[in-house]
Amino acid sequence: MDLKFSDEDLAFKKTIEEFCEAHVAAETRKKIALGHRLSKQDIVDYHKVLYDHGYAVPNWKQEWGGTDWTSIQHQIFDDVTAAYDCPRRLAFGVSMVGPVLQAFGSREQQEKYLPRIARLDDWWCQGFSEPGSGSDLASLKTSAVRDGDEYVINGQKTWTTYAQHADMMFLLTRTDNECKPQEGISFMLLDMNTPGVTVKPIILLDGYHEVNEVFFDDVRIPAENLVGQENKGWDYAKFLLAHERFGIAQIGYAKNQLNRLRDIASQEQTEDGKRLVDNVFFSQKLAEIEMDLTALEVTNLRVLSDAKNQSDLTFAGMLKIRGSDLNQKLTRLIMEAVGPAAAVEQQDLVLHGRNEPPLGPDYAGGAAPSYLNNRKLSIFGGSNEIQRSIISKAMLTA
Amino acid sequence: MDFSLSEEQRMLQETVGRFVADRYSLDQRKAYMAQSAGHDHAVAGELVDLGLTLVQIPEEQGGLGGDAFDAMVVGEALGPGLVLEPVMDVMTAVSALSGGRDDILEDGNSHTLGLYERGQRYSLNPAITSVEGGKVSGTKTLVPHTAGTTHALVSAQENGQVGLYRVALSDAAVTVFNYPLQDGRPFADLQLDGAEAEKVDGISMAEIEAAVARMTIAECSVAVGAMQAALDMTKEYLSVRKQFGRPLAAFQELQFRLVDMNMEVQDARSMAIWAANQANLTTGEALLRAASMAKAKIGKAATYVAEDSIQLHGGMGMTLDYGIGAFAKYLITFNLLHGDVDYHMGRVMRLGG
Numbered sequence A: 001m002d003l004k005f006s007d008e009d010l011a012f013k014k015t016i017e018e019f020c021e022a023h024v025a026a027e028t029r030k031k032i033a034l035g036h037r038l039s040k041q042d043i044v045d046y047h048k049v050l051y052d053h054g055y056a057v058p059n060w061k062q063e064w065g066g067t068d069w070t071s072i073q074h075q076i077f078d079d080v081t082a083a084y085d086c087p088r089r090l091a092f093g094v095s096m097v098g099p100v101l102q103a104f105g106s107r108e109q110q111e112k113y114l115p116r117i118a119r120l121d122d123w124w125c126q127g128f129s130e131p132g133s134g135s136d137l138a139s140l141k142t143s144a145v146r147d148g149d150e151y152v153i154n155g156q157k158t159w160t161t162y163a164q165h166a167d168m169m170f171l172l173t174r175t176d177n178e179c180k181p182q183e184g185i186s187f188m189l190l191d192m193n194t195p196g197v198t199v200k201p202i203i204l205l206d207g208y209h210e211v212n213e214v215f216f217d218d219v220r221i222p223a224e225n226l227v228g229q230e231n232k233g234w235d236y237a238k239f240l241l242a243h244e245r246f247g248i249a250q251i252g253y254a255k256n257q258l259n260r261l262r263d264i265a266s267q268e269q270t271e272d273g274k275r276l277v278d279n280v281f282f283s284q285k286l287a288e289i290e291m292d293l294t295a296l297e298v299t300n301l302r303v304l305s306d307a308k309n310q311s312d313l314t315f316a317g318m319l320k321i322r323g324s325d326l327n328q329k330l331t332r333l334i335m336e337a338v339g340p341a342a343a344v345e346q347q348d349l350v351l352h353g354r355n356e357p358p359l360g361p362d363y364a365g366g367a368a369p370s371y372l373n374n375r376k377l378s379i380f381g382g383s384n385e386i387q388r389s390i391i392s393k394a395m396l397t398a
Numbered sequence B: 001m002d003f004s005l006s007e008e009q010r011m012l013q014e015t016v017g018r019f020v021a022d023r024y025s026l027d028q029r030k031a032y033m034a035q036s037a038g039h040d041h042a043v044a045g046e047l048v049d050l051g052l053t054l055v056q057i058p059e060e061q062g063g064l065g066g067d068a069f070d071a072m073v074v075g076e077a078l079g080p081g082l083v084l085e086p087v088m089d090v091m092t093a094v095s096a097l098s099g100g101r102d103d104i105l106e107d108g109n110s111h112t113l114g115l116y117e118r119g120q121r122y123s124l125n126p127a128i129t130s131v132e133g134g135k136v137s138g139t140k141t142l143v144p145h146t147a148g149t150t151h152a153l154v155s156a157q158e159n160g161q162v163g164l165y166r167v168a169l170s171d172a173a174v175t176v177f178n179y180p181l182q183d184g185r186p187f188a189d190l191q192l193d194g195a196e197a198e199k200v201d202g203i204s205m206a207e208i209e210a211a212v213a214r215m216t217i218a219e220c221s222v223a224v225g226a227m228q229a230a231l232d233m234t235k236e237y238l239s240v241r242k243q244f245g246r247p248l249a250a251f252q253e254l255q256f257r258l259v260d261m262n263m264e265v266q267d268a269r270s271m272a273i274w275a276a277n278q279a280n281l282t283t284g285e286a287l288l289r290a291a292s293m294a295k296a297k298i299g300k301a302a303t304y305v306a307e308d309s310i311q312l313h314g315g316m317g318m319t320l321d322y323g324i325g326a327f328a329k330y331l332i333t334f335n336l337l338h339g340d341v342d343y344h345m346g347r348v349m350r351l352g353g
Helices: A007-023 A026-033 A040-052 A071-083 A091-104 A107-119 A233-244 A251-267 A280-304 A313-343 A347-352 A367-378 A384-397 B007-023 B026-034 B041-049 B068-081 B087-096 B205-240 B252-281 B284-318 B324-336 B341-350
Strands: A124-127 A143-147 A150-157 A168-174 A185-191 A197-203 A209-222 B111-114 B130-132 B135-144 B151-158 B161-168 B174-180 B186-196
Touching: A007 A071, A026 A040, A040 A107, A071 A251, A071 A280, A091 A107, A091 A124, A091 A168, A091 A185, A091 A233, A143 A168, A150 A168, A150 A185, A168 A233, A185 A209, A185 A233, A251 A280, A251 A313, A280 A313, A280 B341, A313 A367, A313 A384, A313 B135, A313 B324, A347 A367, A367 B284, A367 B324, A384 B252, B007 B041, B007 B068, B068 B087, B068 B205, B068 B252, B087 B111, B087 B205, B111 B135, B135 B151, B151 B186, B161 B186, B161 B205, B205 B252, B205 B284, B205 B324, B252 B284, B284 B324, B284 B341
Parallel strands: A124 A168, B111 B151, B130 B151
Antiparallel strands: A143 A150, A150 A209, A168 A185, A197 A209, B130 B135, B135 B186, B151 B161, B174 B186
16 A cells, blocks of 8 residues: 555646646636635636646547546646646536547547537537436436427426527437436437527526526427437436436535635634634634544545446445545535624626626625525435435445 | 413414515525525515514604514514514614614615624724715625615724714725625625715614624524424435435434424523523623523524534435525525624623623
8 A cells, every 4th residue: 555646646646736736727716715606717728738738638539639637646636736726627618528429439520529629619408307306317308309300399498507608509309208217318419509599597596607407399409319219318318317426526626715714714813813724613624524524535635546446336426425525524614714794695796707896705796696596516416315225325325 | 471472473474484484495495595686675675564574663753663572573584584684683783783773674675784894803802994074985795685675784993983984885985896605695795995984873883782692592493483394394304315225214323313402492492592682681791691502502503503403314304405404504605694602602701790
């Protein structure tokens, strides 16, 4: 056993640090540090910078612009970019539909879409969840009926992140009703500008327009937009979700949040004139969460270092549960550290970056919105209750 | 021992319950919040007309002569409405700090309270507001502010003594910065640049601390009412929402979660009853300690209920419009005002048993 990073890994880390320092927009990093929301342009600009440096699609096959990074190097990249308050890479193209197209798409689909995904020429969104099909995704009802060279799509998707920015959607549709639900689902690609597509915003607890409902009313898409085989979409979706698990514990993000928490707790003074970080209750919580984070970081590295662990569903679910729990606790502690100033709503500043003087310290405005927004971590991508069901099934049938 | 409500208390409960049902549906509340004042002036007037702000004022001063149990009954009934007006603040603290003056008590909602300062967290000690020659300067934060308010009672230092001063908000030396809280309630910061300050006689730090303790205990009952409403909504959602071909309520994991939430709510209610009793019986440090025990326990329960009711609603719980989020945001904000769990835990320990 040797828990040291190799010299190559350390050199890699340094390269990424220099990249963050020199090339990622300071304004964007500041927004992230304060818990303020990014504009579409901020996200696009960051992606272009990644692309220019060959970091846009590191998880892809090399023929499509990917890298030969090891799992540990992927983790280093995530850790360092998080530590430098860089945005998280937009997942829908790079981590979701991109790998699916490389594994199951036609050559034409690969050549048409992959370079555009890599450059973020197209912004993709994910059409999986439906109003009646959240945790029970296989019950989805949005139908696609073949009509000559086209499919005609009718139905509704929901919780579609950034559909308002999207040029393209990958979605699951029902193409067969006469079989087990999982066996009648297809994976399709859809141009969001097609007639019959309507996007309706859903505003989240923090006031942020992040997710949407998307309605399909006789939307006609070319039959060539089917990925792989008809009725095999469930397999591709499972492949996608397995791919998405990379980095699901969000260790880098958590580490950065812990540092931020320490900073705030060092600046805040309690009623007795002492620093909050020296308060007996608060310092205990800080110590506890540091231990939780340390254990989770090592679990994550154990998974990354061993292919056997990577295919073990008990580990995948654990990383999701523990990672979401930890990040939620951290944003709650940040809100508590900020204290009563966090009770003041400053949406103009946090959501829209308006330059009014902030009320209270500059870190106050983003604290409660980040806490509220992070409640989603234990709900989306398979709720923590669903994850526990998966883990128990894997444990008890092993 | 008798935990049942008196006839008068039942009437009070019904009156407030009817007001909430008629005037404070979540949709109505949203419409009030959208108004420029952040609440509805006419609805605030109705609250005053119901006499709620006078509950704890002695009968000889024109009040209802009620005690902390009466305040509790009103608070718990107001909770499901997430009422935007600072009813409990006025009912408990303003009346306790009026120094018996009728001009402060009449109108019911003419006076608000400026007791906190930026950067001082939960401290009631006025560190940056002071009075010299009858003029007050400094800033006050987290001031419950409604458009009908004409005056603020602000704490300040004068010659090394803490006192309470009456300031007219119309004074040119007073600047009001309005903002909503995370849960939508309209609050404000006050900047005082030598405003005319009229001292309220007989109020020192001890009276201020006691008044805030009484207000905190009353606010705990509002939280209990809001928690109960969040629990009821969650129970309803689990019964209606189906996944995997059956209602969510059929999944044992979720049943147990509902049970845990119910136990938190019942614990919180018991704590609020106990604290109201203490408010009737005790003063001084015993009162402060009782308020801290209640606020720490109920603040913790409020966070639990807020987080788990969102979780059990799944994606719907994340939306601004669905409703459970409004309760969750109130409960989270409740914990951030008048001392959070850690602050009150510290005071419970410091003041001994």
